[in-house]
Amino acid sequence: MLLTRRHLLSALPALAMPAILRPQALWARAPQTLALPALDEGRMIDGVRVFDLKVARATTQFMAGQSTDTIGINAPYLGPNLRIKSGETVRFDVTNALDQPTSLHWHGLHLPPAMDGGPHQPIAPGALWQPSFRVQQRAGTYWFHSHAHGQTGAQIWAGMAGLIRIEDDEEAALPLPRTYGEDDFSLIIQDRRFDADGQMTYEPGMHDIMAGMQGDQMLVNGQIGAVLTSAAPRIRLRILNGANASIYRLHFADGRTFQQIASDGGLLAAPVAMSETTLAPGERGEYLVDLHDGAATMLRAELFGAMAASMGSDGIRDVIALQPVAAQAPAPDLPARLGTLSPALPGPDARRVFSLTMGEGHTMGGMMMDDDTMMHGAMMGADLINGALFDPDRIDFTVPEGANETWVFENRADMLHPIHIHGTQFRILSRNGQPAPAHEQGWKDVVLTRPGETVELSVAFSAMADPSAPLMLHCHILEHEDAGMMQQFTII
Ligand code: C2O
Ligand code: CU
Ligand code: CU
Numbered sequence: 001m002l003l004t005r006r007h008l009l010s011a012l013p014a015l016a017m018p019a020i021l022r023p024q025a026l027w028a029r030a031p032q033t034l035a036l037p038a039l040d041e042g043r044m045i046d047g048v049r050v051f052d053l054k055v056a057r058a059t060t061q062f063m064a065g066q067s068t069d070t071i072g073i074n075a076p077y078l079g080p081n082l083r084i085k086s087g088e089t090v091r092f093d094v095t096n097a098l099d100q101p102t103s104l105h106w107h108g109l110h111l112p113p114a115m116d117g118g119p120h121q122p123i124a125p126g127a128l129w130q131p132s133f134r135v136q137q138r139a140g141t142y143w144f145h146s147h148a149h150g151q152t153g154a155q156i157w158a159g160m161a162g163l164i165r166i167e168d169d170e171e172a173a174l175p176l177p178r179t180y181g182e183d184d185f186s187l188i189i190q191d192r193r194f195d196a197d198g199q200m201t202y203e204p205g206m207h208d209i210m211a212g213m214q215g216d217q218m219l220v221n222g223q224i225g226a227v228l229t230s231a232a233p234r235i236r237l238r239i240l241n242g243a244n245a246s247i248y249r250l251h252f253a254d255g256r257t258f259q260q261i262a263s264d265g266g267l268l269a270a271p272v273a274m275s276e277t278t279l280a281p282g283e284r285g286e287y288l289v290d291l292h293d294g295a296a297t298m299l300r301a302e303l304f305g306a307m308a309a310s311m312g313s314d315g316i317r318d319v320i321a322l323q324p325v326a327a328q329a330p331a332p333d334l335p336a337r338l339g340t341l342s343p344a345l346p347g348p349d350a351r352r353v354f355s356l357t358m359g360e361g362h363t364m365g366g367m368m369m370d371d372d373t374m375m376h377g378a379m380m381g382a383d384l385i386n387g388a389l390f391d392p393d394r395i396d397f398t399v400p401e402g403a404n405e406t407w408v409f410e411n412r413a414d415m416l417h418p419i420h421i422h423g424t425q426f427r428i429l430s431r432n433g434q435p436a437p438a439h440e441q442g443w444k445d446v447v448l449t450r451p452g453e454t455v456e457l458s459v460a461f462s463a464m465a466d467p468s469a470p471l472m473l474h475c476h477i478l479e480h481e482d483a484g485m486m487q488q489f490t491i492i
Contacts, residue, residue: 026298026321027225034226037163039180040080049090051082056097062224066198071158077222079162081186084135086168091132096123105147108445110136113469116422119149138266139171141238141284153244153478154202161242174335183232188242191215204479211305212245212477220320227321233292234331241279244478248301251276262286265425265443267339272439280418280448282476294327306415306477309451344427347404347458358413359384382483389484396487401465407457411449420446422471429456446476465491
């Protein structure tokens with residue numbers, strides 16, 4: 001065995017020898033070949049791209065000999081990667097095979113509000129929901145997930161999420177890796193907690209509701225200990241932070257730099273070189289990683305809960321091992337320019353201020369609560385937007401169709417809150433009066449706000465008026481959202 005391995009190593013170019021690590025050395029436990037979400041192209045019916053999506057309970061083996069109860073979409077855990085060309089009309093035939101109501105939200109998509117799949121479009125057990133709309137979106141990595149009223153955290157924790165891969169001509173014209181499974185990999189990163197029976201029990205207590213529900217096991221596409229093997233000199237990682245609550249500071253164990261090429265809403269104007277980056281729950285980033293030297297490495301995440309300002313980091317965890325097949329010639333130079341981005345300008349039509357606070361002794365009246373939640377509500381106060389908890393019967397504000405507004409989020413809490421707005425992509429005008437960092441200058445639909453921070457956004461909604469279908473604005477820490485850190489507005 002040893003002899004064979006030594007022979008193999010000596011056959012490799014000298015350059016690569018010192019750095020070669022096998023996955024066995026990178027993962028203490030049994031490594032697994034990375035599994036990608038199935039690329040689903042749907043089927044064409046009268047010019048409409050139709051996807052069949054069935055939400056159902058299942059069991060999944062995350063660890064040898066342990067069978068865990070999960071919820072999946074056309075799969076035991078998580079769902080497919082839906083491939084759509086911008087400009088196409090799509091229809092989703094969503095069947096709820098659960099024994100409870102759900103909903104399926106198209107996160108990041110510009111769409112008629114009645115198709116959004118938020119809490120106002122519940123799908124009853126056994127029912128079929130068939131939203132249809134024209135996708136008018138830049139190429140990028142979007143996703144879909146449960147948005148059932150008060151149950152979003154529980155259903156996503158169990159696995160109810162999947163990816164949307166939108167393609168367009170602008171992106172297709174660039175020399176970027178895009179062969180799925182060869183040099184282009186979609187990674188849903190999550191952390192989960194397993195009990196002694198191997199179950200991902202979802203019973204958030206006081207701490208879980210404040211910090212958000214976090215776990216000690218890292219999953220990539222539902223796998224623990226994944227190894228990505230590639231023969232390409234440069235790969236593209238399309239990463240979704242699919243956690244309920246954890247904010248991930250991502251970096252490689254060997255400190256190598258990588259390039260971010262896209263944010264939530266598609267291509268950046270130019271590649272941004274970085275050696276670490278932060279992704280909050282719901283955020284996506286696309287990154288290029290150079291593997292030509294043949295050296296294996298480990299992607300790592302430092303985890304932060306919502307209370308990181310007072311509690312600090314939850315530690316650094318291994319996420320996925322990258323294992324090049326061999327050393328080889330470098331990839332061609334990157335394009336200097338990527339997407340065409342209009343300058344981000346303040347929205348002149350209105351300025352709305354959203355203040356994020358923690359209520360004093362606020363009780364969460366009318367919500368389902370266990371004792372721990374009650375304690376949280378009474379002792380610490382709930383996370384509020386403009387002093388209020390979510391009320392499905394209250395429209396918090398209305399936005400005129402076609403308006404371009406400036407929305408200001410003032411984080412006056414001691415908590416981190418990643419804020420997400422439905423039905424649009426926005427631009428970050430400033431953080432604390434300073435321009436956003438380069439990798440946040442593109443289109444976004446989630447923005448992390450830190451304690452004490454003021455973030456200004458340019459937000460617009462075009463051609464989607466519907467006074468009867470509210471859109472959501474909320475913290476994407478799902479336990480904050482389910483506890484009421486959400487508002488709703490209509491486009492009129
Ligand atoms: Cu990703 Cu309102 O959700
Ligand atoms: Cu959304
Ligand atoms: Cu929050």
